[in-house]
Amino acid sequence: MHTVGVQTTILANIPSPPQGVWSIGPIPIRAYALCIMVGILAGLWLTHRRYVRRGGNPDMVWDAAIVAIPAGIIGGRIYHVITDNEKYFCDTCNPVDALKITNGGLGIWGAVILGSLAVWVLFRYRKVPLGPFADAVAPGIILGQAIGRLGNWFNQEIYGRPTDLPWALDIFYRVDESGAFAPVTGRSTGEIIASVHPTFLYELLWNLLICGLLLWADRRFRLGHGRVFALYVAGYTLGRFWIELMRDDAAxxxxxxxVNTWVSLFAFIAAVIIFFLLPKGRETPEEVNPHRDSEANDLDTAEPSEEVDPGPSRSSHT
Structure with a gap:
């Protein structure tokens, strides 16, 4: 009897994608942007379902999206550029890169702050309470964040310190067509620069956990008056705090x-305090949508469409 030894190699580490940008002719397809778009759509879907169940006008969801999405992107980029200004304003930097959002770099706090401000203005103008909508949108926001974190995987960013754990993330050396180092837009040479903590994955999983927690707590305790949103901020920042302590990229x-460690700490404390200060219970459908009766009356009093006289009926015989 002969024994044949078989050598096997088990891939334990998580590989980074070989590239994050593909081209269809002159059009670049960026994985980062696609992940953000899918995250936004998933968040809108969940928000629409939740707001309508609370008694809200579904049209307000789409109106809010129209103002919140561009405001959130602008706010997220401004926060990123301010907190990582050394990447854009140094002796060898090109300040124009601060405008290249598709290359990565959106600070969630800037997105939440400016996006929330835009929605607050909209709801104030429409004379609709913001609290029920904030509670409806909170799980959708963190679901979108979880999906968006996949974009950081494609861009090889938001990673932690070097590690030899089995689930370490391998960072590849990427180059462009000229052979120059291009970590975001280039293609992998196969050379591993470092094996690091996949903090993007830690945050992705944490965000999904908090999303589930928000849905459960809202259903179990019938939260309202903005308490789901406060719980979202507290839950997200709790995870972001310890994840920031593991990161090793420039900041x-x-x-x-x-800086994000401090922001997470203070935001967590503020969110917990606000959560306990807000009123208990959930708003009634009439409180969620004060214009409910007038909208129903508008539908009832709408002029009926003209009907075409079908003329005398005729029967057919075989």
């Missing part, structure tokens, strides 16, 4: 800690 430091 603005304050007292030897990353």
């Amino acid at each position: 603005t430091m304050i007292f030897d800690q990353r």
Whole structure:
């Protein structure tokens, strides 16, 4: 009897994608942008379902999206550029890169702040309470964040310190067509630069966990008046705090800690306080949509469409 030894190689580490940008003719297809778009659509779908169940006007969801999405993108980019200004305003930097959103770099806090401000203005103008909508949108926001984190995987960014854990993320050396180093837009040479903590994956899984927690808590305790949104902020920042402590990419430091670590800490404290200060219980459908009766009356009093006289009926015989 002969024994044949078989050598096997088990791929334990998580590989980065070989590239994050594809071209269809002159049109670049960026995985980062696609992940953001899918995240937005998933968040809108969940928000629409939840807001309508609360008694809200479904049209307000789409109106809010029209103002919140561009405001959120602008706010997210501004926050990123401010907190990572050394990437764009240095002796060897090109300030124009600060405008290249598709290359990656959106700060969630800037997106939430400016997006929320835009929606607040819209709802104030329409004389509709913001609290029920904020509670409806909270799980959708963090679901969208989870999906959007996949874009960081394609861009090889938002990673942690080097590690030899079995689930380490391999960062590849990427080059463009000229052979120059291009970590975002280039293609992998197969050379591994480092094996690091996949903090993008940690945050993705944490966000999905918090999304499930929000849906459960809202259904179990019938939360309202903005308490689901406050719980979202508290839950997200709790995870973001310890994930920031694991990251090793360049960042603005304050007292030897990353700026997002401090932002997460203070946002968590504020969210917990606000959660307990907000009223308990959930709004009635009439409170969610004060214009409910007038909208129904508008439908009832709408002029009927003209009907065509079908003329005398005729029967056919075989």
